[in-house]
Amino acid sequence: MKNYITLQLFKSFQKVNFYTFKFEEEEQSETEKFFSKFEDNESLEEDLNNLVTWLSLIGQKYGAKTDFFRHEASAQALPPPSRIMMREVIVNDLRLYCVCLSEEVVILANGGIKIAQKVQDSPELLQHFRFANAMSKQINELIKNGEFAFKGKYISNLSEIELNY
């Protein structure tokens, strides 16, 4: 069964709009689920504080330069190569996956804790990794077909975009 996914604005800053993915039948977006899940985890408090501050600073002052983000080696190995690649924000063992469209438009996904050397050996994380990868590929296809456009900080046809997983 296909799940339908929409895009919605998550946080807007002076230099960057952060969007997020939302499964049609769910109440929270993927990124809301991520932050809600770990918010009260004491062992992750510092990492989460860092992550939220980092996103806010990128959004407010620096812009989403690709050099600020990491790319998971496994993402590069997955065919076909995407023009817009899934990227990740790494804070120690915490990972947040995202799709960077430009320095002004970033779509945040979900993430989790990496419990092994390879993402393939972290089952919960792998699920979010695969989702973000699938989304980046679909978005690439839509851009190629002229069905996905963005200008400045904004995704132009936000309400018309249909993704599925």
Add this chain to the structure above:
Amino acid sequence: MDAFDRISARTPETTKRNLDKNLAIANRIIEILSIQGKTQRDLARALGKAESEISKWLTGFHNLELRTIYKIEAALGEDVIEVKRSVTASE
């Protein structure tokens, strides 16, 4: 207020300052590389480091030692950081 905003509100000022300075330094290095038409790989080669190490430095999460910043400045031939000079009565 969602979880993101609550986490932001509880974050200590020192954490914010730390990341702001880290990002300012990373941003400056990225700018110099761009102006000089160089890549992270070029910087890695110049410093005898792995490209993945440079990639980690430029995220802004890494607390670079001053000594490492000076090595980067030497490799790029540009100042990355500047220290404000104290203002004296004669000035």
